[in-house]
Amino acid sequence: MPELPEVxxxxxxxxxxxxxxxxxxxLGKPLRWPLGTDPDRVAGCIAGEFQRRGKYLWLPLSHPDGRPDGGLLWHLGMSGSLAWLPQAGPPGRHDHVDLLTDRGVLRLTDPRRFGAVVWSPALDQPPAAQLLAGLGAEPFDERFTAADFHHALQGRRVAIKQALLAGDIVxxxxxxxxxxxxxxxxxxxxxxxQRIGPQRAARLLAAxxxxxxxxxxxxxxxxxDFRDAHGSVGQYQGQARVYGRAGETCPRCGGTIQRIVQGQRATYFCPGCQHR
Incomplete structure (x- = not known):
């Protein structure tokens, strides 16, 4: 699934x-949520700068005279990707949305069709505001402090990995x-x-x-599936510290990296140097 770095x-x-x-x-085959307006409504609009909130992308639109005219909220779902093309041929079986402009075509490809494009009158109004309401702080927002992070963790009764995956703290x-x-x-x-103290919370947020x-x-x-808008693949998986490295030697302590399952998701860690 595309996560924040991929988005x-x-x-x-x-x-x-x-x-x-x-x-x-x-529009092609129906996606996770309906567009919420007539597709013709956006014809003639001017696209603004793409913005990101969590794993969502917001494309503001305006009238030619500069007056705001809502925008499109994009989500890549489980297997989606966006391509920015000089021109686009006929869509393939997994191509479900084409935004045609005078500079190129933005195409959403999604084999599993969990992605979406939703029109909203503004980012802080429904339906966009409702879809974004449960999101936690942006990780790079300097206003979100280690103290804020620690305070939020104290109200959770789950394992720290589960709290991170939930995405409602950060x-x-x-x-x-x-x-x-x-x-x-x-x-x-x-x-x-609740066993994560202030110092460990600060260390984890920094990490x-x-x-x-x-x-x-x-x-x-x-x-x-992930590709960027020009078809390039990501490289982080090749430099991951522990993810996908079960049975390998820990690069820090020389122990053996293990794999367990938490909430139906694989977790990789080193029991020698990661402590409760």
Whole structure:
């Protein structure tokens, strides 16, 4: 599933869309949620700069005279990707949305059809506001402090890995990145949240930020489907600290990396240097 680094990499790889005039929005097979408006409504609008919130991308639209005119909220689902093409031929069986502009075509490809494109009058109004309401803080937001993180963890009665995956405290630490951040911070993924003290919370938040930053710099992770808007694959999976490395030697203590299952998701960690 594309996580925050993959979505951010996608956002950064779409060049030239801002300022383009929309010619048409063409829809294929139904996706996770309906568009919520007539596709013709966006024809003639001017596209703004793509913004990211969690794993969502927001494309603001305006009238040619500059007046705001809502926008499109994009989600890549389980297997989706966006391609920015100079021109597009007929859509394939897994191509479900084409945003045609005077500068190129933005195409959503999603084999499993859990992705979505939803029109909203504004980012802070329904339906966009409802879809974003449960998201936690952005990991790189300096206003979200280690003290905030620690305070939020004290109200949880689950293991720390599960709290990171939930995304309602801080967004972005998907399965790969949560495993690696916990390793970086030296915390056993099974540790109850309430046992994470202020110092370990600060260390973990710093590790989350460091791992996500490295993943973005590496173009994200491509385990199966992910490509950026120009078709390039991510490289982070090749430099992951522990994810996918069960049975290998721990790079820090020389122990053996193990794999367990938490909440039906694989977790990788080193029991020798990650402590409860």
């Amino acid at each position: 951010e990499v996608t956002r950064r790889s779409i060049r030239g869309l801002a300022g383009a005039q929309v010619r048409a929005l063409e 967004v972005g630490a998907g399965n790969i990145y949560a495993s690696d951040a916990l390793f970086e911070a030296g915390i056993d993924p099974r540790t109850p949240c 989350v930020r460091r791992v996500l930053g490295e993943a973005i710099a590496a173009g994200g992770s491509t385990l199966r």
